[in-house]
Amino acid sequence: MLDTGRLSFYHIFVSDMTLDLQYVRSQFPSLAGGWTFFDNAGGSQTARPVIDRLTDYLCTSNVQLGATYAPSLTAGERVLSATEQVATLVNAEYASEVVMGSSTTMLLRILSLGLARYLAPGDEVIVTNCDHEANIGPWIALADRGVTVKTWSLNRESYRLQTEELQRLMTDRTRLVAVPHVSNILGTINPIREIADMVHERGAWICVDGVAFAPHRLVDVRELDVDFYAYSFYKVYGPHQAVLYGKREHMLAIPGWNHFFFDESSLPAKFQPGGVNYELTASLGGIGDYLQGVASAHQVQETELRSASRQVFSLIADHEQTLSKQLLDFLDSKPKVRVIGDLRPAADFRVPTMSFVIDGTHSGSIPPEIDKQRIGIRYGHFYAKRLIDDLGLAERGGVVRVSMVHYNTLEEVDRLTAALDPLI
Ligand SMILES: Cc1ncc(COP(=O)(O)O)c(C=O)c1O
Incomplete structure (x- = not known):
């Protein structure tokens, strides 16, 4: 079940609208290249207005x-x-x-x-x-x-x-x-x-x-x-x-x-x-141009940057929660997988940055297999080395991390879970 109990804050503005992913993705030229980018906490793709x-x-x-x-x-x-x-x-x-x-x-x-x-x-x-x-x-x-x-x-x-x-x-x-x-x-x-x-x-x-x-x-x-x-x-x-x-x-x-x-x-x-x-x-x-473009593509009335952005990020939070739930449900269903973080997908609790380890598997062995499907994820300590050391995860190469943002889609999550499934 989707944990919607604490979503009220994110729903006060654009309650019955969902993010128009076709519009969003059209604003990132690199997404046309065929790769699924799931290493966004490392670096996101660049919006066209920035370029x-x-x-x-x-x-x-x-x-x-x-x-x-x-x-x-x-x-x-x-x-x-x-x-x-x-x-x-x-x-x-x-x-x-x-x-x-x-x-x-x-x-x-x-x-x-x-x-x-x-x-x-x-x-x-x-x-x-x-x-x-x-x-x-x-x-x-x-x-x-x-x-x-x-x-x-x-x-x-x-x-x-x-x-x-x-x-x-x-x-x-x-x-x-x-x-x-x-x-x-x-x-x-x-x-x-x-x-x-x-x-x-x-x-x-x-x-x-x-x-x-x-x-x-x-x-x-x-x-x-x-x-x-x-x-x-x-x-x-x-x-x-x-x-x-x-x-x-x-x-x-x-x-x-x-x-x-x-x-x-x-x-x-x-x-x-x-x-x-x-x-x-x-x-x-x-x-700001990008955020305002997303706002007007969703008929947001406010034109002032912050109020328009507030509504855009509300849509983003909803979409990210859906992505989080899909991936967390998959990871949670695998007995050998331990998610390093909160399992609740709600937008008030977490962002869609997911780290996990797999019993008996070095984290470094996973990304090269996923790369073959043109899906970019990675493993390691991500410069949060003290955390990885304190959690006793250094010897297994740190964690595998999948980090999503709002331009990612449920279809991309499906492709990832299909690629991960035989490995865990
Ligand atoms: C949470 C967090 N803080 C700080 C940094 C460092 O940012 P920068 O590369 O701009 O120094 C990163 C980079 O990955 C990060 O993920």
């Missing part, structure tokens, strides 16, 4: 920003408006709270280098054991500055982070808690607002890795009340570029990393040493 904006930028305004001649002004306007659009998409209060960079890993490292000069010996940070290393390593490195690092480990039976455990770990010296919105192995959505409230009660900050969440649901940094939030656009239908949101007052207070003549009030430039990649930043506007 169009990138091409247009390179063909018509590929000059240095900041000069007075017309193409330079056009380039500056394109980079700025794409940045403002990202700020709107994540619901930041100010566009200057949005820092662009080459990757989430790089942006969180830059933030940690600033915090290293801001925190004092004896201060404490808390990391989880289920994040991607991008949101663990930089904080562990603060130990070199005399900061105490503690680990919040998930419950090994439920595969969930328990907030009572965080409560136990926090003290009056806790300054930062780093946590994933969704683990790229487990797929479970963590209750970030609840965690943020607990963290703020102790006077600390929360830094959230949203990489595995943002492709599936609309990010809302104000609703979540997060202090820092980062994610990567190459998993959200865009290019290899990433964003770090930081609350304005914190970003002003934390030392930056740019040249000496950028003063500490120059946001976001103080966190963008070397500047940003112009063409990739400009192309980000195509993500």
